[in-house]
Amino acid sequence: MNNFKILSVALFASASVLHAQDINEVKKQIDAEQYQKAKTSLKSIIKSNPSEGKAFFLLGNIYLNQSVIDSASITYNEGLKAKDEAHFNYIGLGQIDLEKKDVTAAKAKFESAKKEMRKKDYEEYVYIAKAYMNNSNPDYKSALATLELAKEKNGSEPQVLLAFGDAYYGDKNQNEAFSAYRNAFQADNSLIRAKVQLGVLLKGAKAYKEAVAAYNEVIALSPNYGPVYRELAETYYYWALNVPGRQEEYMKEALSYYEKYMTLTDYSLASRMRHADFLILAKDYKALEIEANKMKELDKVNPRILRYLGYAAYENGNIDEAISSLEQFINAPENKVISLDYLYLGQANIKKGTNADATAVDSTLYAKGIDYIKKGVELEPSVADGLGDLGKEYYEKKMFKEAAAILEIATSYKESRSFLIDNYYLGNAIYFDNAGKPVAERDTIALKKADIAYGNVLVASPETVDAYVSRARTNSLLEDDQAMIKYYQEYIDHVTAKGPEELAKPTVKAKLIEAYSSMAAGYANFDKPKAIEFFNKTLAIDPENEYAIQSLKTLQ
Structure with a gap:
């Protein structure tokens, strides 16, 4: 009988070790972003041992990471029924509360998890800190405060140090983040992600060359660690954006490394979606269309696939498909619509509302497109950055x-890289739309917007002298003689200050003739001597100017 008891204890102990090994292997899979493999492993563990509460928790975390919140909630609640380590699932449910911005409910669940901790336990604190960080509304201060509790239990534990690194990084304390990541890797050199994060810090500082060198050190240690290739892809993407002349080369590198990342992680729907997001950033729409259709084969009802199909269809010239896909996505109440969805749908309606040679416009479709774009900008003002290019196409x-209509939206985002030139084109577009129309048909509200647009140009760049002429012309259409005279005079002052060589240029002479003649015509309404003076200035440049000659005869 005693031998039987000893054998039972031994078997129980070996089973516990085996499950611990299984869980540790799953953690490695999650860290390597092999989520599909990890899900399969966890489901197997749960099936063979439903008492393993941490397996439910880790599975719920994967669902949450992939934004499948309903499945995460169901899994956590099932995990609370488990015999062992069920309390970890309170942490998962707490993170769901944080997603809902219910901080009070989240803290109550975290407290429920803490009550089950033993004297030397620290892992719960690490996961609570991650819950504060890994949601849509991260709270890095609360994460750091929680990690201080973990530090009291085991401050040298590599996972605690790694979590500190993430919290400091999120809190924009780069020096402390660097120290924490370095210490984590020194404490456990199998903790590859800590070393990867040292490269991420360099990427964030725009030290792209140094970041790539840091990632190559990681590859030398662990060539099959997938996340390092994703970081390489993102680094080359940002490098391409910031180095003129190397964009095409670096973007190819970025896409190549992302493909490598996919081969080392998995081709699940969630991973394909992440890949699709990167293809949108990299503007590889042919590849995006291929990826979207592969996703459609995996899951015909997943709504995000409609987003990718819509984006790809628009960029690849299939406007009807773009409108159909994006309208289906946006009109479903359960879908979380982002600014780009409205932007693409708006641009698609504008394209459909304009025929190929721009000789006809469907005003209803065009207005619908403008409204969609405005909705996108309301959600995220920065999507207006780049709209100026579309406006210039129509210009x-x-x-x-x-x-x-497009340029007005583009100029609403003052941080735009093309804010200056977009304002100039906006002013010109409004001016030319009204020039030549009778006074009664002019759009005075729009013309006042043109005046403001030219003003924006001149505030940012006072030496853009042609903007003074354009602003004067606009005020002439508004029949504001005083403002018209003022801006022509500013043009005259600026070009005169540049000296005789500038004044001798044919283009400058033509604009001076325009300025003097227009100013004279304006003065004629309230100051006859000034009018005569300025018509004479016209004749000093162009003695045969018929308009000035006839006007002087009338005035005299």
Whole structure:
């Protein structure tokens, strides 16, 4: 009988060790972002041992990471029924509360988890800190405060140090983050992610060359660690954006490394979606269309696939498919619509509302497109950055009213890289749309916007002298003689200050003739001597100017 008891204890102990090994292996899979493999492993563990509460917790975390919140909630609640380590699932449910911005409910669940901790336990604190960090509304201060509790239990534990690194990084304390990541890797050199994060810090500082060198050190240690290739891809992507002349080369590198990352992680739907997000950033829309159709084969009902199909269809010229896919996505109440969804749907309606040679416009479709774009900008103002290019397309086609509608949205984002030039084109588009129209038909509200647009140009760049002429012309259409005279005079002052060589240029002479003649015409309404003076200035440059000659005869 005693031998039987000893054998039972031994078997129980070996089973516990085996499950611990299984869980540790799963943790490695999660760290390597092999989520599909980890899910399969966890489901197997749960099936063979439903008492393993931590297996439910880790599975719920994967669902949460992949934004499948309903499945995460169900899994955590099932985990609370487990015999062992069920309390970890309170942490998962607490993170769901944080996603809902219910901090009070989250803290109550975290306290429930803490009550089950033993004297030397620290892992719960690490996971609570991660819950504060890994949600849509991260709270890095609370994460750091929680990790201080873990530090009291075991401050040298590598996972505690790694979590500190993440919290400091999120809190924008780069020096402390660097120390924590370095110490974590020194404490456990199998903790590859800590070393990867040292490269991430360099990437964040735009030290792209140094970041790539740091990642190559990681690859030398662990060539099959997938996340390092994703970081390489993202680093080359940002490098491409910041180094003129190397964009195409570095973007190819970025896409190549992302493909490598995919081969080392998995081709699950969630991973394909992450890949699709990167393809959008990299503007590889042919590859995006291929990826979207592969996702459709895996899951025909997942709504995000419609987003990717819509983006790809628009960029690849299939406008009807773009509108159909994006309208299906946006009109489903359960979908979380982002600014880019509205932006693409808006641009698709604008394209559909304009025929190929720009000789006709469907005003209803065009207005619908503008409204969608405005919705996108309301959600995220920065999506207006780059809209100026679309506006300029219509400007070049002499579709000035349509161009102005787009450019007005583009100039609403003052941080735009093309804010100056977009304002200039906006002013011009409105001016040309109104020039030549009778006074009664001019859009005075739009013309006042043009005046403001030119003003924005001149505040940012006072030496953009042609903007003074454009602003004067606009005020002439508004029949504001005082403002018109003021801006022509500013043009005259700026070009005169540049000296005789500038004044001798044919283009400058032409604008001076325009300025003097227009100013004279304006003065004629309230100051006859000034009018005569300025018509004479016109004749000093162009003695045969018929308009000035005839006007002087009338005035005299």
